[in-house]
Amino acid sequence: MTLTAPVASEATSCTPLDLSAALTRPQAEQLATLLKAIADPTRLQLVSFIQASNNAEACVCNLTEPLGLSQPTISHHLKVLTEAGVIIREKRGTWAWYSVNQERWQQLAPLLAS
Amino acid sequence: MTLTAPVASEATSCTPLDLSAALTRPQAEQLATLLKAIADPTRLQLVSFIQASNNAEACVCNLTEPLGLSQPTISHHLKVLTEAGVIIREKRGTWAWYSVNQERWQQLAPLLAS
């Protein structure tokens, strides 16, 4: 004889939550994708460095040296940020100029204040 | 006319950026730690579920079923969120009640709207 499974209506057990106002899985996944893109110290510095540069744009070679990482690693991080829509890539000649998507970045401003 | 070089003043190498206004490494690491805590769809839903519950607090057993994950996994995620200061843990009897750190959560509001 096996033990009885927990009864759903048991008085002392947990009441189901009303989740009609909560984040759905797709919503949570989409938001997590954006947050993952910036949840890395190197990528946060990359965006900050681009923002702090002269015309609010920078190329890969500007960013490699101050971060002390290899060029492919910087390119990789910039790709992640670009695909998340946090920064924008514009090719001019052999250079790739990156600028900050201000609308997206402004959404993150409240978090940066802490 | 010839194609635009990067900037007339610099022919070959990149001009160093002025990073005096940019995020320092320790600042970036601290912020990344907070962002990592919420950059996960399950943890975003956990916070949202707690927020949506009756007194804006929930215990582990409330959260296990709607997420379809094991109890140890939920406890693990709640620990990550607690250590990041996103939620607050209060033990009452055998139950552990979790509530949202409203100040932190409000900083996310602009992102939730997008």
Place this chain on the structure above:
DNA sequence: TCACTATATTGATGTTTATCTATATAGTTA
């Protein structure tokens, strides 16, 4: 005390990710 319940911790496993070196691609200029 003992049994039951709620939650936390441990240890293992498969997946993701940050990083490198090596190489490829593409634009510029001789």
Place this chain on the structure above:
DNA sequence: TAACTATATAGATAAACATCAATATAGTGA
């Protein structure tokens, strides 16, 4: 054309992480 430069991609590796089953801890009540 070839050489040079800036950037991207491929492949490998080690670390971090999400998850589970099993177990430990701690509170409650008979």
